[in-house]
Every structure is written in C-alpha cells, then in structure tokens.
Amino acid sequence: MTAxxxxxxxxxxxxxxxxxxxxxKTTLFNALTGLxxxxxxxxxxxxxxxxxxxxxxxxxxxxxxxxxxxxSLHGRSPDEAIACEVLLGERADTPRPDVVVAVLDxxxxxxxxxxxxQIAELRLPMVVALNMVDVAEARSMRVDPAVLQxxxxxxxxxxxxxxxxxxxxxxxxLSRAVQVAPEHVARMPDAIEAAVKNISSVLMSExxxxxxxxxxxxxxxxxxxxxxxxxxxxxxxxxxxxxxQVSVKVAGLDPVSDPVEARxxxxxEIVERSVHGGGYSVTxxxxxxxxxxxxxxxxxxxxxxxxxxxxxxxxxxQYPMDWINAFVDWLGGRVAAIMPAGELQSLLKDGxxxxxxxxxxxxxxxxxxFFFIGLLEDTGYMARAAFIMDRLMSRVGxxxxxxxxxxxxxxxxxxxIMATRTIENRKDRLATIFIAPFMSCPARLPVYALLIALCFxxxxxxxxxxxxxxxxxxxxxxxxxxxxxxxxxxxxLRGETPMLLLELPPYHAPKLRSVAVQMWHRSRIFVYRVGTxxxxxxxxxxxxxxxxxxxxxxxxxxxxxxxxxxxxLGHAMEPAIKxxxxxxxxxxxxxxxxxxxxxxxxxxxxxxxxxxxxxxxNDKNMGAIQGALxxxxxxDGRPVFTPLVCVGLMVFYVLALxxxxxxxxxxxxxxxxxxxxxxxxxxxxxxxxxSLVIYQGGRLLGW
Amino acid sequence: xxxxxxxxxxxxxxxxxxxxxxxxxxxxxxxxxxxxxFQVVRYAPMGDPIEIKVRGYHLxxxxxxxxxxxxxxxx
Numbered sequence: 222m223t224a225x226x227x228x229x230x231x232x233x234x235x236x237x238x239x240x241x242x243x244x245x246k247t248t249l250f251n252a253l254t255g256l257x258x259x260x261x262x263x264x265x266x267x268x269x270x271x272x273x274x275x276x277x278x279x280x281x282x283x284x285x286x287x288x289x290x291x292x293s294l295h296g297r298s299p300d301e302a303i304a305c306e307v308l309l310g311e312r313a314d315t316p317r318p319d320v321v322v323a324v325l326d327x328x329x330x331x332x333x334x335x336x337x338x339q340i341a342e343l344r345l346p347m348v349v350a351l352n353m354v355d356v357a358e359a360r361s362m363r364v365d366p367a368v369l370q371x372x373x374x375x376x377x378x379x380x381x382x383x384x385x386x387x388x389x390x391x392x393x394x395l396s397r398a399v400q401v402a403p404e405h406v407a408r409m410p411d412a413i414e415a416a417v418k419n420i421s422s423v424l425m426s427e428x429x430x431x432x433x434x435x436x437x438x439x440x441x442x443x444x445x446x447x448x449x450x451x452x453x454x455x456x457x458x459x460x461x462x463x464x465x466q467v468s469v470k471v472a473g474l475d476p477v478s479d480p481v482e483a484r485x486x487x488x489x490e491i492v493e494r495s496v497h498g499g500g501y502s503v504t505x506x507x508x509x510x511x512x513x514x515x516x517x518x519x520x521x522x523x524x525x526x527x528x529x530x531x532x533x534x535x536x537x538x539q540y541p542m543d544w545i546n547a548f549v550d551w552l553g554g555r556v557a558a559i560m561p562a563g564e565l566q567s568l569l570k571d572g573x574x575x576x577x578x579x580x581x582x583x584x585x586x587x588x589x590x591f592f593f594i595g596l597l598e599d600t601g602y603m604a605r606a607a608f609i610m611d612r613l614m615s616r617v618g619x620x621x622x623x624x625x626x627x628x629x630x631x632x633x634x635x636x637x638i639m640a641t642r643t644i645e646n647r648k649d650r651l652a653t654i655f656i657a658p659f660m661s662c663p664a665r666l667p668v669y670a671l672l673i674a675l676c677f678x679x680x681x682x683x684x685x686x687x688x689x690x691x692x693x694x695x696x697x698x699x700x701x702x703x704x705x706x707x708x709x710x711x712x713x714l715r716g717e718t719p720m721l722l723l724e725l726p727p728y729h730a731p732k733l734r735s736v737a738v739q740m741w742h743r744s745r746i747f748v749y750r751v752g753t754x755x756x757x758x759x760x761x762x763x764x765x766x767x768x769x770x771x772x773x774x775x776x777x778x779x780x781x782x783x784x785x786x787x788x789x790l791g792h793a794m795e796p797a798i799k800x801x802x803x804x805x806x807x808x809x810x811x812x813x814x815x816x817x818x819x820x821x822x823x824x825x826x827x828x829x830x831x832x833x834x835x836x837x838x839n840d841k842n843m844g845a846i847q848g849a850l851x852x853x854x855x856x857d858g859r860p861v862f863t864p865l866v867c868v869g870l871m872v873f874y875v876l877a878l879x880x881x882x883x884x885x886x887x888x889x890x891x892x893x894x895x896x897x898x899x900x901x902x903x904x905x906x907x908x909x910x911x912s913l914v915i916y917q918g919g920r921l922l923g924w
Numbered sequence: 925x926x927x928x929x930x931x932x933x934x935x936x937x938x939x940x941x942x943x944x945x946x947x948x949x950x951x952x953x954x955x956x957x958x959x960x961x962f963q964v965v966r967y968a969p970m971g972d973p974i975e976i977k978v979r980g981y982h983l984x985x986x987x988x989x990x991x992x993x994x995x996x997x998x999x
Contacts, residue, residue, distance in 0.1 A: 481952040723985070724984075
C-alpha cells in the first residue's frame with residue numbers, strides 16, 4: 222500500500238502506450254518495464270489494466286500504461302472504449318497521460334497510421350515507436366523514420382521490441398524535457414472543419430480545461446452514427462451536433478464516412494513518401510495459411526493442436542498434481558501429528574489445508590492451459606482458430622471469438638469467463654459467459670471416473686466403452702451449451718447477428734518471455750481469486766459437515782456426518798431427489814459439491830466412513846469408495862448405485878452449476894447478481910430435469 | 925456486384941456500402957474506404973467467413989457483411 226502511494230507521488234511522467242492489436246505493443250511494454258509491472262482492473266469495468274514503471278535517462282521515474290489495443294478511438298468493446306477514455310482524461314481512476322507512445326507496426330503502416338491520425342487529433346505530446354522494422358526488412362520493405370518524423374512533427378524511433386532494439390533510444394526520447402504534440406493532422410473537408418469548429422467552440426466554453434482536445438472530441442461527436450451515448454452528448458451539445466451533422470449533409474458530405482476517408486487519405490500519402498519496396502510477395506505466413514486454413518488440412522491441424530493441448534492438460538499435468546496432492550496429505554498429516562485432536566486441528570486439516578489443496582491441485586492444468594493459450598495467441602494461430610470455427614459458432618448465434626473462452630472452459634470456467642472480455646457485443650458476451658460452465662472441467666473428472674467405474678464393474682466391459690462414456694459426458698455438456706446459446710440468442714439475448722471483423726496477423730515465432738509473463742499474471746489472479754472464495758467456502762462446508770457434533774464422541778464419522786447440518790440437509794433433500802434415484806447420501810455429496818465438484822468423492826468417503834480425507838481425488842481411496850458405494854442399499858434392499866443412477870448422476874454433474882468460484886466470477890464479470898443467480902437456477906434446473914428424464918425414462922424402459 | 929460474390933484471388937475496389945451506419949464506419953476504419961483496393965484470399969473451410977487482403981494486411985469478415993459491400997472488379 223505504501224509502496225503504491227510512493228509510486229504515484231514520485232512518478233514524474235505518465236506515459237501511455239497506444240496502438241493497434243498485434244503491433245507488438247505489449248512486447249514493447251515488457252521491454253520497457255521488465256517485470257516492474259502490476260496488472261489489475263479498471264474500476265467498474267472488467268478491462269485489464271497493465272501499468273509499469275521504468276527510469277528515464279536522467280533517473281526520473283516514468284510510469285507507463287499499456288492501453289488495450291484498438292483499431293479506432295470510436296471504441297465499441299469495453300477494451301477499446303477504455304483506451305479512448307484514458308487518452309481523453311475521462312477516467313477518474315487514471316490520470317490523463319502526459320505523453321502518448323504511438324506504436325506502429327512497420328509492416329502494416331497504413332492502417333496503423335489511421336489510429337495515429339485519431340490520436341494526433343487529441344493534441345497530446347507524442348513519441349512514435351516504429352516497431353517490427355526487422356519483419357519489414359525481411360520482406361524487403363524499408364520504412365524511413367526520418368520521413369515519418371518530418372511528416373508527423375514528433376520523434377520517431379525505429380524499434381524491434383522482441384529483441385529490445387531501440388528501447389534505449391525510446392527511453393531517451395521520453396526523457397527529454399519538452400514533448401510536443403504532432404504538428405500535422407489529417408485535414409478534413411471544409412464543410413466538416415466548419416461543423417467541427419461550431420461544436421468545439423461550445424465544448425471549449427463548457428470545459429475550458431479540455432481546450433486542446435476539443436477538436437478531436439467534436440469530430441467524434443460529429444461522426445457518431447446514431448447519436449450513441451458517447452461523450453457528454455447531453456443538452457445543448459446534442460442539438461448543436463445534430464445541426465452540424467445536417468450542415469455537413471447539406472454540403473453533400475457524410476459526417477460518418479468522410480472523416481475516415483480524410484484520415485486514410487492522409488495515411489496513404491505518408492506511406493507513399495516513407496515506405497520503399499515491399500511489393501507483393503508470398504510470405505511464409507501465406508504459405509502456412511495455405512495449410513492451416515485449408516479445407517482438409519486446416520481441420521487436421523486444428524484437431525491436432527487441441528488434441529496436444531488436452532493431452533498435456535490431462536496427462537502431463539498429472540505428475541505435478543500428484544505431487545501437490547501428496548504435499549497436501551503430508552501437510553495434513555503433520556498438522557494431525559503436531560496438534561492435539563480437536564476442533565482446531567480438524568478446522569486446519571480438513572477445512573483449510575484440504576480446501577486450499579483442492580484449488581491448488583488444479584494449478585498445473587491451468588498453467589498448461591494458459592501456456593497453450595498464450596502460445597496460440599502469440600503465434601497468431603488463435604485468430605485462425607476463430608476463422609475456422611466461426612461458421613459453426615454462427616449456427617447458434619455466436620461468433621468465432623466465443624470459441625476461445627469456451628475452449629478455455631474445458632480447463633476451468635473461470636479463465637474462460639475472464640477471456641470473454643474481448644467480445645465486443647454485450648449480448649454475445651453474456652451468452653458466452655452463460656454457457657461456459659457447461660464445458661466439462663477437470664473438477665468433474667474424479668466424479669466421472671468414480672461413477673464410470675461403478676457403472677461397469679471391473680473387467681466386464683472393454684476400456685474403450687468407458688472412454689466412450691467419458692467422451693459422451695463432454696459431448697453432453699457441449700450440446701447443452703450450444704442448445705442454450707441457440708435458445709437464448711432467439712429469446713432473452715436476441716439481437717442482430719454479431720459482426721465478425723477479425724484481423725489475421727502474420728504468424729511469428731512465439732516469444733516465450735511474453736507467454737511466461739502472461740502465464741504468471743493470469744495464474745496469480747486465478748490463485749488469488751479462487752483461493753479466497755474456495756477457502757472461505759471450504760471452511761463453511763467443513764462446519765456444515767462437522768456440526769452439530771454427535772453426543773457420543775466415539776460415534777463413527779459416518780454417523781456424525783449423517784447427524785450434521787449437511788446430513789440433515791441431505792435427509793431433507795431426499796424427497797426432492799428421490800425421483801432421480803438419489804438417496805440422502807448422494808444429497809450430502811451434492812450439497813458439499815458446491816464448493817468444488819470433486820469434493821463429491823471425498824464426501825462419499827466420509828459418509829461411508831472411509832478415512833476422513835475431504836480433499837477429494839485420492840487414488841488409494843478410490844477402490845474402497847467404490848466398494849462401499851456398491852454396497853449402498855435403499856431401505857427395501859435395492860442397490861442405490863445402479864448403472865442408470867450413475868449415468869443420471871454424471872449428467873447432473875455435467876449440467877449443474879456446482880461451483881461457487883464460477884458464480885463469484887460471473888457476478889464480477891456481469892456486474893450484478895442477476896446473471897449468476899439466473900445461471901445457477903437454469904443450469905441446476907436443467908440438471909434436475911435431465912437426470913429425472915434419464916432415471917424415469919430408463920425405469921420405463923425396464924433398466 | 926458485392927464482395928460476397930467474388931471468387932478466390934479476384935481483385936477489386938470498394939465502390940460503396942449498403943450497411944447500417946455503425947457497421948459502415950467500422951468497416952471503413954479497418955481500411956475498406958471508397959476506392960480501396962483488395963484481393964480475395966480465401967474462404968474459411970466451411971465457406972464462411974471470407975478472408976481478404978486490404979491495405980497490406982489480412983482481414984476476415986462474414987459473407988453477411990460482405991454482401992453489403994459494393995465492389996467493382998479490377999483485372
């Protein structure tokens with residue numbers, strides 16, 4: 222806390238990095254700041270805020286903000302809107318930057334200059350980083366920084382952020398005492414300039430402190446397509462903007478398209494003078510795309526990438542997961558050995574350690590997932606995955622960008638839901654968040670594994686049938702997800718089909734450093750957010766399962782849990798879940814599963830008096846649990862865990878939202894309790910109905 | 925003729941748009957202004973979306989929007 226205050230008090234210069242997506246902005250940010258960065262959120266919105274600091278060439282502390290990449294200041298997605306708000310100084314939580322570093326991709330100068338033209342209109346002091354000059358050179362393309370510098374009137378530094386070339390020069394340019402705003406901005410047609418003057422004079426009289434950016438704001442207001450709520454378009458300004466739009470139209474111009482054309486004409490003219498060579502040639506990227514987006518090979522490559530990713534998540538991660546489990550067991554054992562048996566020991570061992578362990582055990586899988594996602598994003602393949610998948614996603618009213626969050630949700634719904642932030646349209650984003658938890662996450666695996674083993678007694682069916690049942694559960698989740706999306710996009714979240722505008726950036730070799738930095742930040746957020754929630758809830762559930770204590774202290778654990786609050790709840794639930802073929806013991810499992818689904822296994826162990834390990838997937842217990850569950854009988858002597866009940870219960874776990882952390886993240890990301898509450902009721906209701914249909918339908922068919 | 929009707933490898937120039945103002949602005953800001961020349965690179969494996977090369981970069985958009993972009997072919 223104090224460090225933060227110090228930081229703000231001593232930073233002499235606020236710098237913001239602005240640029241298009243894929244221009245190497247984040248690599249530049251990492252090169253400037255090293256690991257002196259902090260990642261948080263802009264208050265009130267769920268946009269990642271990346272800030273860092275470095276020392277200028279005279280030793281002054283410079284704070285730098287990595288703005289979200291955007292193609293235009295007419296921001297549509299929450300990410301893009303933030304970039305614009307920060308540059309205009311509209312956010313109370315973020316000071317208006319003193320200097321903007323406009324990052325340009327030298328290989329794609331024209332479109333990058335369009336955004337620069339818009340930023341230049343803001344009249345903020347600017348330094349230009351002409352990035353990726355090495356890639357341009359490799360394509361025998363030469364961009365002349367001197368020509369660019371004289372055209373723009375601000376310093377232009379050629380950089381190769383991935384190799385840290387030009388970083389010192391950039392720091393020197395930022396350390397200079399005097400920073401200037403670009404001299405030359407794209408000139409608009411006369412009628413538009415006149416209209417802009419009318420609007421900006423009103424803006425200036427109302428907000429004299431924002432005099433310098435009045436022209437830019439006026440242009441933005443003028444170019445608002447359908448009077449969208451951008452800026453302070455209220456009261457007097459609104460009528461003046463409307464009048465200005467009319468005057469532009471009377472002059473035979475269009476207030477929306479003509480400013481865009483003027484900026485592109487300006488950009489094209491600069492490109493004409495500053496870029497030499499680089500005629501059209503087939504690049505390595507084009508050759509790769511010929512395979513990776515090919516009608517046949519594209520699918521093969523796509524499935525191979527997914528296959529490799531899940532192989533690593535489910536097999537390679539097993540080793541560190543076993544170590545973590547072993548460590549948690551060891552720690553629990555130490556606590557039991559050191560502390561006298563009692564409430565405090567039980568709280569620490571069964572509540573805190575087992576609860577935290579149940580989160581930490583998923584960390585290796587999540588790290589591997591983040592590694593792959595980072596790798597796919599960094600190489601440019603992610604955009605191709607969206608390109609390939611878009612047609613399928615559009616069938617249910619979503620678009621290619623929803624694919625990445627859904628894919629991530631197979632590892633954990635939480636990073637998946639966090640990854641929906643790139644989706645511009647709020648309705649699409651909500652639909653994606655809503656269906657993400659249907660994707661089977663690894664927390665369900667121990668439950669599936671236990672129930673599949675119960676379903677098919679050992680040696681009776683070939684292994685591939687068990688595998689097919691497992692795959693079936695994954696498919697059931699996906700069907701539920703797409704069905705729900707289809708339904709919602711036609712009813713509750715009805716809206717026009719979302720537009721897809723996707724840049725397919727050139728492939729490049731991944732920068733492991735960037736990937737590692739991203740993995741580190743993302744997993745830290747994960748451990749912190751999930752760890753706190755799960756830990757708190759593990760303690761609550763521990764208490765529910767432990768109290769009230771049985772009057773006879775020597776009563777076996779199974780009796781104790783039966784009499785506990787959780788047990789009472791299980792008994793109370795029995796009438797409601799009996800039509801699904803579930804007894805009160807399963808009821809207790811369903812209740813405790815709300816902390817995390819895999820707790821079901823541990824709960825079954827406790828209920829059946831097998832050890833007192835509530836941390837879940839403990840292999841050596843698995844056999845004993847299976848044996849005990851096979852012995853479960855209804856009062857009339859029928860077995861509880863028939864294959865039909867096992868399948869119904871598995872489907873229940875596929876569909877029900879039994880994850881407090883997901884509920885907490887959805888609340889954060891949607892900004893209220895409505896969506897998480899609705900999602901909870903919908904998913905759990907769907908799970909109930911599906912299990913009911915399976916059980917009752919199966920009974921009718923005589924199973 | 926619209927962009928959605930163009931075959932792979934065909935070159936063309938944007939001559940106009942029949943799309944809502946917001947979509948229109950967005951597409952223009954990505955470089956598809958009047959007179960901008962482009963080349964159709966490919967269609968996605970399932971036939972949609974379409975990938976074009978415009979202003980030196982690769983952009984992908986759905987046929988549904990492409991059908992609102994009026995083009996003239998360039999030989």
